[in-house]
Amino acid sequence: MSILVNKGTRVVVQGITGKEGSFHATQCKAYGTQVVAGVTPGKAGQEVEGIPVFNTVRDAVKKTQCDTSLIFVPPAFASDAILEAADAGIRLIVCITEGIPVNDMVRVKRALRGRDVRLIGPNCPGIITADECKIGIMPGFIHKKGRVGVISRSGTLTYEAVNQLTTLGLGETTCIGIGGDPIIGTGYVDLLAMFEKDPETDAVVMIGEIGGEAEEKAAAFIKQHIRKPVIGFIAGITAPPGRRMGHAGAIITGGKGTAAEKMAALEDAGVIVVRNPAEIGKTVQGALSPRGSV
Amino acid sequence: MNIHEFQAKQLFAQFGIPVPNGKEIRTPLAAEKWAAKLNASVYVVKAQIHAGGRGKAGGVKLTKNCAEVPALAKELLGRTLVTHQTGPKGRKVRRLLVEEGADIAKELYLSLLVDRDSGWPIFIASTEGGMEIEEVAAKTPEKVLKEPVDPAVGYQGYNGRNLAYGLGLPALEPTILGSFIALLDNLYRLFMEKNASLVEINPLVITQDKQLVALDGKMSIDDNGLFKHPDIQAMRDLHEEEPLEIEATNNNLNYVKLDGNIGCMVNGAGLAMATMDLIKLAGSEPANFLDVGGGATKETVAAGFRILLKDRNVKGIFINIFGGIVRCERIAHGVIEAAKEVDIKIPVVVRLQGTNADEGRKLLQESGLKIEVATDLWEAAQKVVALTGKKRKKVEAAS
Numbered sequence: 001m002s003i004l005v006n007k008g009t010r011v012v013v014q015g016i017t018g019k020e021g022s023f024h025a026t027q028c029k030a031y032g033t034q035v036v037a038g039v040t041p042g043k044a045g046q047e048v049e050g051i052p053v054f055n056t057v058r059d060a061v062k063k064t065q066c067d068t069s070l071i072f073v074p075p076a077f078a079s080d081a082i083l084e085a086a087d088a089g090i091r092l093i094v095c096i097t098e099g100i101p102v103n104d105m106v107r108v109k110r111a112l113r114g115r116d117v118r119l120i121g122p123n124c125p126g127i128i129t130a131d132e133c134k135i136g137i138m139p140g141f142i143h144k145k146g147r148v149g150v151i152s153r154s155g156t157l158t159y160e161a162v163n164q165l166t167t168l169g170l171g172e173t174t175c176i177g178i179g180g181d182p183i184i185g186t187g188y189v190d191l192l193a194m195f196e197k198d199p200e201t202d203a204v205v206m207i208g209e210i211g212g213e214a215e216e217k218a219a220a221f222i223k224q225h226i227r228k229p230v231i232g233f234i235a236g237i238t239a240p241p242g243r244r245m246g247h248a249g250a251i252i253t254g255g256k257g258t259a260a261e262k263m264a265a266l267e268d269a270g271v272i273v274v275r276n277p278a279e280i281g282k283t284v285q286g287a288l289s290p291r292g293s294v
Numbered sequence: 295m296n297i298h299e300f301q302a303k304q305l306f307a308q309f310g311i312p313v314p315n316g317k318e319i320r321t322p323l324a325a326e327k328w329a330a331k332l333n334a335s336v337y338v339v340k341a342q343i344h345a346g347g348r349g350k351a352g353g354v355k356l357t358k359n360c361a362e363v364p365a366l367a368k369e370l371l372g373r374t375l376v377t378h379q380t381g382p383k384g385r386k387v388r389r390l391l392v393e394e395g396a397d398i399a400k401e402l403y404l405s406l407l408v409d410r411d412s413g414w415p416i417f418i419a420s421t422e423g424g425m426e427i428e429e430v431a432a433k434t435p436e437k438v439l440k441e442p443v444d445p446a447v448g449y450q451g452y453n454g455r456n457l458a459y460g461l462g463l464p465a466l467e468p469t470i471l472g473s474f475i476a477l478l479d480n481l482y483r484l485f486m487e488k489n490a491s492l493v494e495i496n497p498l499v500i501t502q503d504k505q506l507v508a509l510d511g512k513m514s515i516d517d518n519g520l521f522k523h524p525d526i527q528a529m530r531d532l533h534e535e536e537p538l539e540i541e542a543t544n545n546n547l548n549y550v551k552l553d554g555n556i557g558c559m560v561n562g563a564g565l566a567m568a569t570m571d572l573i574k575l576a577g578s579e580p581a582n583f584l585d586v587g588g589g590a591t592k593e594t595v596a597a598g599f600r601i602l603l604k605d606r607n608v609k610g611i612f613i614n615i616f617g618g619i620v621r622c623e624r625i626a627h628g629v630i631e632a633a634k635e636v637d638i639k640i641p642v643v644v645r646l647q648g649t650n651a652d653e654g655r656k657l658l659q660e661s662g663l664k665i666e667v668a669t670d671l672w673e674a675a676q677k678v679v680a681l682t683g684k685k686r687k688k689v690e691a692a693s
Contacts, residue, residue: 075518076521099518100518101489101516101518101519101522102408102489102491102516102518102519103408103486103489103516103519104519105413106408106413106414106415106445107445107446109413110413110414110444110445110446111446125618137588137618137619138618139617139618139619139648139649141649142648152564153564154562154563154564154565155562155563155564155565155588155618156560156561156562156564156565156588156616156618157562157564157565157567157568158564159616159618159648160565160568160616160647160671163616163647163648180563180564182408182410183408183410183413207564209563209564209567210567212410212411213410213411214410214411217411233568235564235565235567235568235571236567236570236571237571237574238552238567238570238571238573238574238579238580239567239570239583240550240552242379243550243583244517244550245550245563245566245567245583246548246562246563246564246566246567246583246585247563247564248516248517248518249410250563250567254427254428255428259571275575276572276575276672277568277569277571277572277671278572278670278671278672278675279672
């Protein structure tokens, strides 16, 4: 088991003929993902590494029964692409695109509300179930099947944590980058609930950063509903207020969204908060070993 | 992107939000001419910098005498204002807003932003105008009203009524209800159409003759939405930005200057923040945030190097790359090239991990450059802090 995606997931790549789209579609396929279709308007009939290209997601769904979309469409057109996928009956949409206007995401998020579709991202590395299915831009080789779930707002920092888990022999079930934007499709809470139910996941690593109150909300949920060990790291203890730290969503505003507040909330919920990002793996190892053996 | 008060007020006026009659002024002579034309009972001369707290710092002057306006303009222009938002260095005043004063009966607070959790735009209003809203929220949270707007249908009259009655406006001034509801409608349109991330009117005043006027205006635009608005792009004021940050932006790098002495260059925003935190944990302070991005090339790495070295506080450099899409040997080539171009006299520690990390480390080790190469993250951070510390001590001993 795993969460959200597995060997059976059938993926369509929107924006497959672009530089990023074609490169990553190929990489995902090489990892073992069933990349069954691509979409670029006007390019129907072409192929990318043997993957058939369609004009619309609707056509791709009809011809290939794809159920999950991976989006590499440029920011100005990405909200359109997300809504197109949702309307065509895609059940899981993973949007990698960085730089989508917030107001576009306001409309998209509202339009998806109450519908049977889940959006991951935007501005995220995607989602991977180790040794089964990679739907995103993360380097596949650092992942190894194991017992730890990972949820993160970041990209390379997630790779860092995953690499530690793999090197220590712990491995991962599913890793999800939820995205660094202020408005994202899926937050920590839904994914924590899924990992809690997944029999193959023994612990969850949660990587957060400054800005917003998603980690505080997750903390409240963990306190009530999560029994598995959660190991947390929050980036940005040295970030000054009022400055945007790379990610559109990483900003301390009006004194809210500081790393210290988030760490305190998580600790209060029983999360093991790691101060040193080089020790995420070791901390998980400690939390998973029977008492006294490490 | 932030814009000046006078620019926000120009946009307010375009969207039918009442503002005082005013003009952007850059010289005392222009102030003299404009004041004569304005012919008001009270003149307000306001320093235009991208920071709050201007009033308390002496950046806002009032006079009833038209003849005094040029002198007040002269006093403010070129002056450096230090407010609680500028930092100790302050900001130099290069532009003024000269406008007519208002006869204030009541001050309100009004703003509009996107609530990150729900993803809905949300109005925030208070009867405590003129104060900082964070302060009001901390001391008297019951005086801060919130009104979310459903983005599927946009602003509705009831949103305005909820706020107006919540603030007690009709009891205070029955004739104001209609214009208040219309003002919120215009504010919502402005916010959505111009891709704003924040619009704040503090204070929004009710004048003695029962008019609503936006006496102050603050507006931030979503950087991701800027491409739709050439008019707002033209409002960018480079004087309000750190020169190194402008250079970084021109090289497609994400850079934020800080006060420490270890310069860092990292790929990815989250890892860049974590690296800064690690430097602190190892006993020093980061000099900057620098994300070279997922598509880092030799050129971006070289540009990053130049920017780090231009910051005189930087006494050591920590390069932390986790190769995913970016291959480590490409980064290594970039570091070597940049290091040959500029004579680096300070310690440099490079930590490479991920795709082709071994190859990258080997390239650096065989380059003949004085670069410390590391694999382990914590070890690398400790190393750069130790090397930088030694260097600093030496300098102190010599002086």
